[in-house]
Amino acid sequence: MDNHSKQQIYTKLHKHLKDLPWYVEEYINYKKRKLSAASLLNYVHDYKIFFNWLVTGNYYSGELKNLPLELLESLTVQETEQFLTFLQYELHNKEVTMNRKLSGLKSLFNYLQNIAETRDLQPYLKRNVMAKLEFNDIKESMETTANKMEGKILLGDEYEQFRQFIAYDYGKLYKDNKKLVNFHLRNRERDTALISLILGSGLRLSEVVNLNVDDIDHSKFTARVIRKGNKEQYVYFSKQAMDDLTEYLQIRSKRYDIEKTNKALFVAAAMGPKGTPRRLTARAIEKLVEKYANAFGKPSVSVHKLRHSFATRYHNEINDVPKLRRQLGHSSIQTTMIYTHINNEDLKNAVDKMDMPRFDE
Template identity: 70%
Template sequence: MSQSNKNNFIKMDKMLAELPWYVEEYIDHKSRRLSSTSLLNYVHDLKIFFTWLNDELLQEHPKIIALENLEKLTIRQVESYLKFLVHQLGNKDVTVNRKLSSLKSLFNYLQNTAETEDLKPYIQRNVMAKIEFNDLKNDQETIANKMEGKILQGKEYSEFRLFIAHDYGELHKDNKKKYNFHVQNRERDTAIISLILGSGLRLSEIANLDITDIDFNKSTLRVIRKGNKEQYVYFSTQAMSDLQAYMALRETKYHVDKKNKALFISAAMGPRGTNRRLTPRAIEKLVEKYAMGFGKPALSVHKLRHSFATKYHLEVNDVPKLRKQLGHSSVQTTMIYTHLKDTDLKEAVEKMDIPEE
C-alpha cells in the first residue's frame, strides 16, 4: 500500500470514529469498488452532514444519531441543510450536488442493501430519494468564456513545455538556489507536464504511476482510475520522448534504490537522504510554480488536463474516444465505450503530436 493510501485510511479512521456505526459499515461496503481518495471524500461529506444534523437535533454527539432520526428527516430539513452548504460554507452548486450524491448513496444503502438480522432494511423511508440535484446546465458559450485564458491554447502547448525544460532556468540564472533546483529537476518536471498534456491523466493517476506501468512499445500507461478500475491509456510521442529522457537520468540524478518503483521521485530529504514518490501536492506546487513564471497563474494540473481535452477535441473531434482517454464514465456513455477500438484510440492520441504551423 502506498503512503498516500495509508494517509487516507488514517484520516478516514479518525473521522469514522466520530460518526454512527452504520456510516462505517456503509464505507466498508463501498471500499470494494472505490479508491482511498474517493472513500475519504465520502467520509468528509458525511461528516459535514452528521455534524449539522447533530446541531439540528440538539444531541450530544454525531455518533449517537440513530437510524430512526434519518427515517424521520423531512424534505424541509434536508433543504435547510443544502442552504447551509451554500450560505454558511459557501459551496457552489456542483459541490452541493456532490455532497447530496454522497447522502443519496448512503440512504440508498440503508434502505435497499443493508439488512437487519430479521432480513429487514435498516430504514423504511428514504427522504433523499425525493431531493433533486441542482441544475448545472450551461450553454457552450458560457463554458467557453469561463475556460478562456485558463488553459493552454495554440502554440502555448509547446511554449509551456519549452519554458519548463529550459527557459525557467534562464529566467532565474541570478538566483543560484532556484537555478540549481531547476537543473536538478527539469527532466522530471518536463516529463510530468508533457505526460499530462499528452495523455490527459488526472493528478492522482500521475502521482501513482510506477516505472513498470509504462509500455514504450505500445505507447501506453497502466493507470488505476476512479473506482479502482485498471485501464491502459495512450500517450503522445512527445510525452514518450520526455519520459525516456527523464528515465535515462532517474537513477543517477536521484540516487534511487532499485526497489523503489515510483516513476516520479522527489529529491532526497531527511538525515538519511531518503527518496520518496512525488506526492500529488508536490506535483500541484511545481505546476503552480511554472504557471506563475509562464504568466498563466490560473493553470493547474486540472487545467492542463482540460488543455489536453480541448486540443484533442479540436484536432480529432471524437467525443467517445476522448471520454475513454480521460476515464470519464456515466450511464449515458457506457455503451459507447464498448464500441471503441484501441487502434483507433492510439492513432487519435498520435495526432496530438502534429506540430503547430
C-alpha cells in the same frame, strides 16, 4: 498581460485600498502570489460595495478605512442576507455576479477567521457570518462552462511553449538566482516529463502520482493506470511525452540515488542526511505546476487545467468524442461533451497536428 498593464492595475488597486480597512489590504497582499492583478482589483471593487452598504445601512457611521473587525464579527445572517437582496434588487446583479461577490467576501472572512492571527496567536475573527451564507444555485449550460474554461487552459502555441518553458526557459528567467537555477537544473528532466505526460495524455493527478516505472510501455506509448471505480486501463500518450519520459528515465536512478526497490515513476530527492527518495505527492505536483504556471504568466493553469488542455486539443484535432471519453476515463459521455463547446481558432488552424497515435476501437 504585459508589465505596463499590470502596473496600471496595481496602481488602481493601491488607490482603492487606501479607502478600505487595514485588514483588507493585508488580505490582498496575502493573495498577490495566488491571483492576478485584475482579479485582486475586482475583489477590492466588490469589497467597497459591501463596506459602503454597511455605512448607508447605518451599521457603521465612521470612515470606511476605520471600520472595525468587531462589526464584521457581530453581523447576523439576516443582516448579511439583506446585502444579497441589495445586490439583486438595488444593483440588479445577476445570480452569477452575486455569487462572485459572495465568493470574494467568503474568501476575505475565511482569511480573517482561519489564516490571519494576532500577536497572541488569536484569529482576527472568532465568528464568520459569511460561512453561513449559501450561493445561488445556478445550472450552467455547457457553453457557459466551456467559455469559463477557455481562458484558463493552454491553447494554440501555448501548449508547446509551456513545455519548452519548463525544459529550458525557467532557468534562464531566474539566471541571477543561483538557488533556483540549481534546483531547476536538478529537476528539469523530471518536471518536463511529468508535464509532458499530462499534456500528452490527459491523465488525472491521482493517476500520475501512482504511476510506477513498470507501468510505462515504451513500444506502445501507453501507461497502465487504475481509474475511478478501481478499473485498470492502458492510456495512450504522445510521442513527445515518450521522448521526455525517456530522457528523464535515463537520469532518474543516478540523479535521485534511487534503489531498485523504489518503483515510483516520479520521485522527489531525499530530505536530510538520513532521508530516502520518495514518490512525489499530489500536493508536490500541484505546487510544481503552480510554480511554473506563475512564472510562465498564466497562473490559472493547474494540474486539472492541463488535463482540460489536452482534452480540448485532442477534440479539435481528432474530433472523436467516444474515444476522448475513453482516453479521459469519463463514466458519462455528457462530461466529455463539454469539450465540443470550446471553440478556438488557434487550435483549428494549427499547422502541426498532435503526434499522439489515433486509437483503434
